[in-house]
Amino acid sequence: DTEVTQTPKHLVMGMTNKKSLKCEQHMGHRAMYWYKQKAKKPPELMFVYSYEKLSINESVPSRFSPECPNSSLLNLHLHALQPEDSALYLCASSQDLGGRTQYFGPGTRLLVL
Amino acid sequence: GENVEQHPSTLSVQEGDSAVIKCTYSDSASNYFPWYKQELGKRPQLIIDIRSNVGEKKDQRIAVTLNKTAKHFSLHITETQPEDSAVYFCAASHHNAGNMLTFGGGTRLMVKP
Numbered sequence: 001d002t003e004v005t006q007t008p009k010h011l012v013m014g015m016t017n018k019k020s021l022k023c024e025q026h027m028g029h030r031a032m033y034w035y036k037q038k039a040k041k042p043p044e045l046m047f048v049y050s051y052e053k054l055s056i057n058e059s060v061p062s063r064f065s066p067e068c069p070n071s072s073l074l075n076l077h078l079h080a081l082q083p084e085d086s087a088l089y090l091c092a093s094s095q096d097l098g099g100r101t102q103y104f105g106p107g108t109r110l111l112v113l
Numbered sequence: 114g115e116n117v118e119q120h121p122s123t124l125s126v127q128e129g130d131s132a133v134i135k136c137t138y139s140d141s142a143s144n145y146f147p148w149y150k151q152e153l154g155k156r157p158q159l160i161i162d163i164r165s166n167v168g169e170k171k172d173q174r175i176a177v178t179l180n181k182t183a184k185h186f187s188l189h190i191t192e193t194q195p196e197d198s199a200v201y202f203c204a205a206s207h208h209n210a211g212n213m214l215t216f217g218g219g220t221r222l223m224v225k226p
Contacts, residue, residue: 031212040219041218041219042202042216042217042218042219043157043202043214043216044216045213045214048212048213055213090156090157094212096212097212098212100212101147101159101162102147102159102212102214103159104149104156104157104158105156106155106156107156
């Protein structure tokens, strides 16, 4: 099973809302990633979790907060987002960090009003 | 950090013709080069990858070549079909950088029937 699942598929939120995106994989992978993708642009890495250690893209604002409850689950908590945060949020996983293939989930399309 | 450039940004070919997409990278330590295909509204899907100890890899109608000296790699699609129409992203990473993929800007391939 090479599937990464994400919920919800679509999300509309106001700038004062708090919401969470969820990602799950059952491939036994030990590394999971969050990417942001704007229209007609490549995915941009936001966060990496591997063996419960977080690595951050320092340009990501603090209104995005990742959480890794266990090695199969990855959440992205959203708070006080801006309209420019509207994008497709992709989760990915890989066996580990050693130059391994990353498998992407279907993404959550987020609209911030 | 790594910088990946991809050309062309758009490519239109006739069904049955070949398509070639080229990428250059800046970090000589990069050693893993995947190619992803992303159809409209879908997730990026790995179509082929190559590691720095190999110069060429082929999978049916798709091939990738790597020139480590010149720091460029290319995707070749032969006998193109309308279902090959999508956006293609190249990427580069090395395990010393935590498997963090740096993507090229993408190529929109249109295959005309």
